[in-house]
Amino acid sequence: MNRTAVTPFWRMASVGLVAFSCLVLVYLVLPTLVVIPLSFSSDTFLRFPPSGFSTRWYESFAASQDYQLAIINSVKIGVPSAMVATVFGVMASLAVVRGAVPFRRTLAALIIAPLILPQIVLAIGLFPLMAKAGIVGTYPGIVLAHAVVTMPLVFITVSAALRNYAPTYELAAMTLGAGPWKTFFYVTFPMIRPGVIVGFIFAFAFSFDELILAMFLTSPTTRTVPRLLWEQLNFQMTPVIAAATVVLLGATLALLALAAIAGTHARRRAASNGGTAA
Amino acid sequence: MVGEAREAHASLERHAETQTGVKPWSPSRGSLFLLAAPLLLLALFFLFPLIWVFAQSFSSPRGLADTYVRIATDPALRYPLFYTFQTAAIVTFCALVLSYPVAFLISRAQGRWLAIGMVLVLVPFWTSAVIRSYAWLVLLQRRGVVNEALLALGFIDRPLRLANTDIGTHIAMAQIMLPFMILPLLSAMRGIDPSVMRAAAILGANPFRQFVSVYLPLSMPGVGAGCVLVFISTLGFYITPALLGSSSPMIAVAIEQQVSRLLDWPQASALASVLLVLTCLLFMLYERLNRRLAGAGEAR
Numbered sequence: 001m002n003r004t005a006v007t008p009f010w011r012m013a014s015v016g017l018v019a020f021s022c023l024v025l026v027y028l029v030l031p032t033l034v035v036i037p038l039s040f041s042s043d044t045f046l047r048f049p050p051s052g053f054s055t056r057w058y059e060s061f062a063a064s065q066d067y068q069l070a071i072i073n074s075v076k077i078g079v080p081s082a083m084v085a086t087v088f089g090v091m092a093s094l095a096v097v098r099g100a101v102p103f104r105r106t107l108a109a110l111i112i113a114p115l116i117l118p119q120i121v122l123a124i125g126l127f128p129l130m131a132k133a134g135i136v137g138t139y140p141g142i143v144l145a146h147a148v149v150t151m152p153l154v155f156i157t158v159s160a161a162l163r164n165y166a167p168t169y170e171l172a173a174m175t176l177g178a179g180p181w182k183t184f185f186y187v188t189f190p191m192i193r194p195g196v197i198v199g200f201i202f203a204f205a206f207s208f209d210e211l212i213l214a215m216f217l218t219s220p221t222t223r224t225v226p227r228l229l230w231e232q233l234n235f236q237m238t239p240v241i242a243a244a245t246v247v248l249l250g251a252t253l254a255l256l257a258l259a260a261i262a263g264t265h266a267r268r269r270a271a272s273n274g275g276t277a278a
Numbered sequence: 279m280v281g282e283a284r285e286a287h288a289s290l291e292r293h294a295e296t297q298t299g300v301k302p303w304s305p306s307r308g309s310l311f312l313l314a315a316p317l318l319l320l321a322l323f324f325l326f327p328l329i330w331v332f333a334q335s336f337s338s339p340r341g342l343a344d345t346y347v348r349i350a351t352d353p354a355l356r357y358p359l360f361y362t363f364q365t366a367a368i369v370t371f372c373a374l375v376l377s378y379p380v381a382f383l384i385s386r387a388q389g390r391w392l393a394i395g396m397v398l399v400l401v402p403f404w405t406s407a408v409i410r411s412y413a414w415l416v417l418l419q420r421r422g423v424v425n426e427a428l429l430a431l432g433f434i435d436r437p438l439r440l441a442n443t444d445i446g447t448h449i450a451m452a453q454i455m456l457p458f459m460i461l462p463l464l465s466a467m468r469g470i471d472p473s474v475m476r477a478a479a480i481l482g483a484n485p486f487r488q489f490v491s492v493y494l495p496l497s498m499p500g501v502g503a504g505c506v507l508v509f510i511s512t513l514g515f516y517i518t519p520a521l522l523g524s525s526s527p528m529i530a531v532a533i534e535q536q537v538s539r540l541l542d543w544p545q546a547s548a549l550a551s552v553l554l555v556l557t558c559l560l561f562m563l564y565e566r567l568n569r570r571l572a573g574a575g576e577a578r
Contacts, residue, residue, distance in 0.1 A: 010485045021380045025398050028380075028456050031413035032405050034423055038416060084319075092316040099309020109565050111316065114324050116561050118514020120530045121550040124537055125327025128334070148323045151316065209406040212516055226408050233412055233521060242416075245409045256404050 032249065039242035050239075057243035067244060069221075070228040074208050076139060077224060081146035082203035088147070089154025089199060094188070096155075097162040098170070108159075115152035119212040122149070127216045137219030145217055146207040153206060154199030161195025162188075194262045201259040205252060328554060335548035345548035355545070358532040359552065365448065365519075365528060366512040372452040373459040373508050374501065381463035381500075385470075403457035411518040414450035415441060418522070442523040450518050458511055459504040466500020499570050506564040510557055529553055 039057055041050030061067055092111050095101055114122065126145055127136060135141035169191065173183045189196075211226040218224060223231075225248065232241055338344045349355045384395035402410065417423045418440035425437040440446040470493065478488040516530040527535065529549060536546035 013485070017379050018383065021383045024376045024380050024456075025395075027376070027453060028402050029398055031410050031417060031450075031453060032402055034417060035409070035413050088316040088319055091312045095309040095312040095316075099312065101309050101313060105565075105569075107313070109561070110320065113561065114320070116510060116564075117328075117557055118516075118530055118553055120514060120516055120533050121331060121554050121557075122324065122327055124533065124543070124546055124550055125331040126323065128543070129327055129330055144319070144323050148319060151319070205404060209408070211408055226406060229408050229412070230517075233408075233415075237415075241412060245412060249405060249409065252404055252406070253401065256400065 035242050035245050035249070038239055039246045041239045041242070044238060057239040058247075060240050061243040061247065064240070066228055067225075070223055070225045073218070073222055074224045074226075077142050077146060077214075077218075077222070078204045078207040080139075081143045081150060081207050082200050084143065084147035085150040085203040086154050086196060086200045089151045089203075090158050090192070090196060092151070093155050093158040093162060094184075097159050098167060108155075111155050112152045114149045119149065119210070123213050123216040126213070130217060136217055137222060139222060142214060142217045142222065142224075145213045146210060149210070149213065150203035150206045153202040154196070157195045157199035157202065158192055161192040165191055194265050197262045198259045201255050201262070205255050208252075331547045331550050331554065334544055335551045336544075337547075338544035345545050348545065349548060349552065355532070355549070358527050358529050358549075361526045362513055362529040365444075365451070365515075366509045368448055369451045369455055369512045370459075370505050370508045372448065373455045374505060376452065377456055377459040377463055377504070378501075381460045381467055384460070385464055385467035386472075399457050399460050402453075403461075407454055407517045410454055411450060411521045414446070414453070414518070415521060418446045418450070444524045447519055447522045447524040450522055451512060451515060454518060455508045455511060458507050462504040462507060463497065463500040466497050466503070470496045499567055502567040503564060506560055506567060510560045510564065513553060513557060513560075 037050060040053050040055065042052035042054035042056065043050055096104055096108050096111070101107060122145070126141075130136045130141045130145075133141075135144075169187050170183050173187045178186065208224075209226055210224075211230055214224045214227045215230070218227060225244075229241060229244065335345050336342055341347075349359070380395075380399075384392065384399070387395050415422075419425070420437045420439070420441070422440070424440060425434075428434045429437065440449075474492055474496070475488050478492045479485075483491065514530050515528055516534065519528040520531045520534070530553070533546045533549045533553070536542045536549065
């Protein structure tokens with residue numbers, strides 16, 4: 001920037017800064033990557049570096065009834081809870097961002113709160129109540145619990161999408177005689193669709209990863225993937241966990257890439273609308 | 279902009295009303311109806327359980343406030359609280375020191391480097407905490423990657439004990455919390471105009487002085503938001519401390535143990551209520567900091 005001020009000392013300091021940051025990034029990413037070589041290990045226990053290459057753990061992962069059931073359960077729980085979270089999250093953000101509601105900020109904070117609160121507190125509150133209602137260990141119980149915790153994610157992404165454009169579009173539709181449903185389906189929804197999709201993906205990914213509520217509210221027949229992994233981790237430590245982890249990691253990253261594509265699409269759209277919206 | 283549009287709409291509405299005699303629909307009227315369903319879900323499955331936890335904490339057969347008296351007097355219950363706070367402070371500090379330079383570089387990066395930086399931050403962010411804790415267990419074991427590497431390089435003669443220690447747990451928790459610190463820092467740093475640093479340089483400040491007197495104060499809202507976010511999340515941390523273990527349980531682990539091993543729901547509820555109140559207070563602080571951050575962004 002300012003050439004006169006950059007003495008060799010400050011140049012060295014900036015090299016040090018970059019080096020330090022690279023080390024931090026290695027620290028950030030390494031733990032995720034170290035699982036990959038382990039999953040191809042031929043050893044029966046966790047050893048690094050592995051003594052040989054084999055795909056036997058992937059084979060036993062693919063053959064495992066437990067993992068199959070857990071993956072099906074996680075999808076059966078993740079999809080409906082993300083759908084509930086998406087519908088309710090969109091409703092809440094429409095009301096809070098576009099509507100004239102009292103205590104707007106308090107409401108927004110209340111809607112985001114379930115994401116921030118440690119899940120263990122909610123879990124020990126939900127367990128006795130759901131036990132009384134007889135829905136502990138059933139799909140509806142865990143679906144509703146995950147819906148409450150993931151609704152903030154949809155609320156955040158959709159609120160951001162709504163704040164991205166001026167309400168004049170909706171006002172124009174409404175003054176031209178469109179009712180609330182028509183306005184929503186022909187004007188609002190097409191504008192916020194990428195935000196809704198990203199919110200849905202985040203909600204699903206969160207539900208797919210969530211351990212503590214699943215530990216309290218699922219039974220062996222509705223057990224999710226994180227709970228199965230957790231039980232296996234506390235019971236036995238074979239590289240089959242590493243293989244399962246790599247498969248799940250791949251699935252999570254694919255979802256993340258999807259969300260990123262939807263987000264880029266939204267930004268491009270916002271950019272092309274920028275001239276008229278602003 | 280929004281206010282202007284609302285005003286314009288109100289005048290259009292009045293105009294339409296005088297023309298047709300029918301009030302056109304407006305978003306402000308439907309909003310309470312829209313809120314009803316989400317609020318019902320929140321009331322039933324969020325607020326009610328929390329009230330239940332609070333009520334249950336007073337239901338101990340040993341006396342009304344016995345659970346809280348025990349938290350105050352029994353070291354086995356009091357220490358997890360103290361330890362959790364200590365851990366949250368250490369993890370927050372480490373995460374801040376490690377994140378700040380990274381966030382600074384990413385905020386200055388452009389094009390491909392920006393994309394690489396964001397991917398490196400977001401991939402761990404979206405990797406399950408169970409998976410990352412497992413990875414840390416693999417890394418920190420007696421014959422784990424870290425020990426093997428240190429042995430091979432000749433830094434140590436025999437394997438260090440890292441798993442099941444405070445140090446190992448802190449290392450793992452700080453790594454899991456890094457993205458929660460980097461992302462708020464980034465959003466604050468992206469809003470800092472680079473020309474203010476140039477102005478400081480022209481006025482004769484050396485890079486250190488530029489940083490301390492100009493850049494650091496401007497990035498403080500991000501520092502505050504990131505610290506509160508990491509602190510809150512660490513207070514409720516369960517997975518990593520439960521798996522890696524340490525000398526004393528974190529509060530979330532203690533709550534789970536009260537429930538699953540001792541079946542003492544009132545005592546677990548009392549611990550959870552303490553955690554709930556602390557989290558609420560910190561969340562309010564976070565909201566205030568966040569609002570200031572948003573306010574600073576709008577002012578520009």
